Amino acid sequence: MTDGLRVRLRLDRGAFQLDVDLDLPQRGISALFGHSGSGKTTILRAIAGLERAPGGYVALGSEVWQDDARFVPVHARALGYVFQEASLFPHLSVRANLDFGRKRVPAQARRFALEPVAALLGIEGLLDRRPDGLSGGERQRVAIARALLASPRLLLMDEPLAALDLRRKQEILPYLERLHEELAIPIVYVSHAPDEVARLADHLVLLDDGKAVASGPLTDTLARVDLPPAFADDAGVVLETTLAGHEEDALSRLEFAGGALLVGRRREAVGTHLRCRIHARDVSLALERPHGSSIVNRLPAVVTAVAATDTPGHVLVQLRIGESPVLARITARSRRELGIAPGQQLWAQIKGVALLT
Numbered sequence: 172m173t174d175g176l177r178v179r180l181r182l183d184r185g186a187f188q189l190d191v192d193l194d195l196p197q198r199g200i201s202a203l204f205g206h207s208g209s210g211k212t213t214i215l216r217a218i219a220g221l222e223r224a225p226g227g228y229v230a231l232g233s234e235v236w237q238d239d240a241r242f243v244p245v246h247a248r249a250l251g252y253v254f255q256e257a258s259l260f261p262h263l264s265v266r267a268n269l270d271f272g273r274k275r276v277p278a279q280a281r282r283f284a285l286e287p288v289a290a291l292l293g294i295e296g297l298l299d300r301r302p303d304g305l306s307g308g309e310r311q312r313v314a315i316a317r318a319l320l321a322s323p324r325l326l327l328m329d330e331p332l333a334a335l336d337l338r339r340k341q342e343i344l345p346y347l348e349r350l351h352e353e354l355a356i357p358i359v360y361v362s363h364a365p366d367e368v369a370r371l372a373d374h375l376v377l378l379d380d381g382k383a384v385a386s387g388p389l390t391d392t393l394a395r396v397d398l399p400p401a402f403a404d405d406a407g408v409v410l411e412t413t414l415a416g417h418e419e420d421a422l423s424r425l426e427f428a429g430g431a432l433l434v435g436r437r438r439e440a441v442g443t444h445l446r447c448r449i450h451a452r453d454v455s456l457a458l459e460r461p462h463g464s465s466i467v468n469r470l471p472a473v474v475t476a477v478a479a480t481d482t483p484g485h486v487l488v489q490l491r492i493g494e495s496p497v498l499a500r501i502t503a504r505s506r507r508e509l510g511i512a513p514g515q516q517l518w519a520q521i522k523g524v525a526l527l528t
């Protein structure tokens with residue numbers, strides 16, 4: 172038994188077969204990531220009890236929602252479900268919408284109070300408005316608050332940003348980020364947007380055709396080189412960094428476990444935690460410390476693994492810079508010419524660093 176969420180499901184739908192066995196942590200955001208039709212929504216629905224997977228097992232800590240002997244109905248599972256489109260009651264104010272879920276929970280069993288949840292999602296100023304006067308992003312924040320006020324022990328989110336345009340997505344992301352820092356309940360978050368997953372997830376499950384091909388902490392999972400080809404194209408790692416200072420020439424310095432990176436000047440305060448993503452295609456390798464290169468980020472690295480990709484003529488190289496894993500995608504020819512092999516010390520040149528804020 173674990174303290175987190177245990178999910179074992181098998182479903183045969185003819186052309187589609189789901190077969191997963193997941194052990195997700197009790198805190199933080201676990202992202203289910205995969206292409207369309209890989210089974211993300213089906214898993215979420217089965218966790219909620221909206222889908223019956225005979226012979227399956229679903230348990231949150233010691234609370235078993237499904238096993239061979241029982242199937243707890245959806246309304247008796249302490250969970251919140253946030254969909255792509257916020258389904259708020261149009262004739263009720265935001266406050267009344269929020270109260271709807273809250274009042275169904277006995278006062279002594281309430282886990283969250285209205286004010287802190289409204290503050291967490293930045294909707295204090297919207298409480299007397301009607302949903303039809305809100306933007307898509309605001310509606311979604313209200314929907315998340317409503318789900319939380321029903322005192323769930325688990326929050327399920329199915330592509331909550333998919334229906335929003337880029338600006339609204341940017342507006343809502345900081346609030347979602349706060350959820351995993353401040354909530355002591357697990358969140359299972361379905362997405363097929365790599366940047367969203369890289370920014371929000373703590374734990375990552377990669378789904379391919381109904382199977383979980385990887386499941387583990389985000390940074391370790393993204394750094395794997397043994398994933399199916401479908402994931403190799405977009406390969407890249409996430410680094411947890413701290414803004415350490417500003418340079419004189421409009422650059423800022425980010426420190427991570429085992430090194431530092433320079434990026435364009437940031438406005439955040441020194442000490443701010445920043446997540447960044449480094450695509451494998453933006454990392455090149457050199458045997459000696461590069462001279463005469465315009466790339467400012469040149470870091471000593473050790474090769475830990477080399478794997479083929481499905482892009483003809485390319486390989487994926489797994490490196491360690493200090494304690495942090497990084498991936499580089501280079502041509503098979505360069506690999507041959509440089510004699511790249513595990514254990515080798517070399518230099519990684521990082522052409523691009525995407526700040527996930």
Ligand SMILES: Nc1ncnc2c1ncn2[C@@H]1O[C@H](COP(=O)(O)OP(=O)(O)OP(=O)(O)O)[C@@H](O)[C@H]1O
Pocket residue numbers: 184187205206207208209210211212213214363
């Ligand atoms: N009720 C159903 N009956 C039969 N097949 C279904 C049913 N619901 C879903 N499927 C099939 O199961 C597979 C997985 O669907 P699912 O919606 O879980 O994928 P997904 O990863 O969430 O996709 P998307 O990102 O497009 O939402 C698909 O092939 C889908 O057609």
